[in-house]
Amino acid sequence: QIPTLLRGSGEGRGPGWRVWGPPSPEDPVPPPTEPKAKKGKKGAKEPKEKAATSEDAGLYEDPPDRRSSSSGQPATLKICSWNVDGLRAWVKKKGLDWVREEAPDILCLQETKCAESKLPPELKDLSDFPHRYWAAPADKEGYSGVGLLSRRRPLSVSYGIGEEEHDQEGRVIVAEFEAFVLVTVYVPNSGRGLVRLDYRQRWDQAFRRFLQAQAARKPLVLCGDLNVAHEEIDLRNPKGNKKNAGFTPQERQGFGELLGTVDLADSFRHLYPAAAYAYTFWTYMMNARSKNVGWRLDYFLLSRALLPSLCDSKIRSAALGSDHCPITLYLAL
16 A cells, blocks of 8 residues: 655645646657767857647647546646756756746756756745755766755655766665655766667666665656667657667667566556657757657656556656656656
């Protein structure tokens, strides 16, 4: 039985969980990479992203949110996850406006590329989420990094997976709540030419061991950029990308072993097994986003014990601000 989350504000802990009411050209695409930050030319502008339009072939349309579980229980918890591709740039692109409109209870961010000491003032003053946690590499400014922001204080928070080889790049935050353990992660990319594929495979093995230990304590919610498209339906050009980072047999096998070994379910595919053109990443090149030539790299994975509480798993593909779009999870706990 899943414990019930307490409702109500609590002393000094911000608002509690809310009960949610009714909704008031096919060329292979280069895979996402994880380059170190480079100083751009003075006056250079970032590429502008453009959302797909209804006239585009293969457009994914996010269906109306389901705000109750299969048994009719109303959703009481809303979690969002977003690879922001640079926190400071994302803030300038009005990413926080979307967050305020979406109004999650917990917000998880990946690829923040920002040390806590250099957070934008808009985030330091973000009263909606009084409990904020950040992880970033100590010696790589402008690289990797994750954040977790919550309206309610977690029971405990930890960083990394407990293995020195894998804890140097600020990739994991773990927050324990009454009913579940939440892990947000930015999984290493294998890189162009698969230069880090061997390391990625070692990471996958170590991360599975870590998640098994977490799942033995409480049901698990894993979210973030997992840097792999699991099946052919999860990217626009599977045939042209089988030797590229994010869709190699090794990475796809590692994802499958993660689901099986830790007994996790892909929440989106659990609810929408045949939904096509549902992507969360588009390269800035070749107008990929306007053509919806993308990859599904961002996930909410759940312990199967939580599936009766699953209401919906959303891909907010219309939200701009990054080369990824946000994803949203509704649970009835």
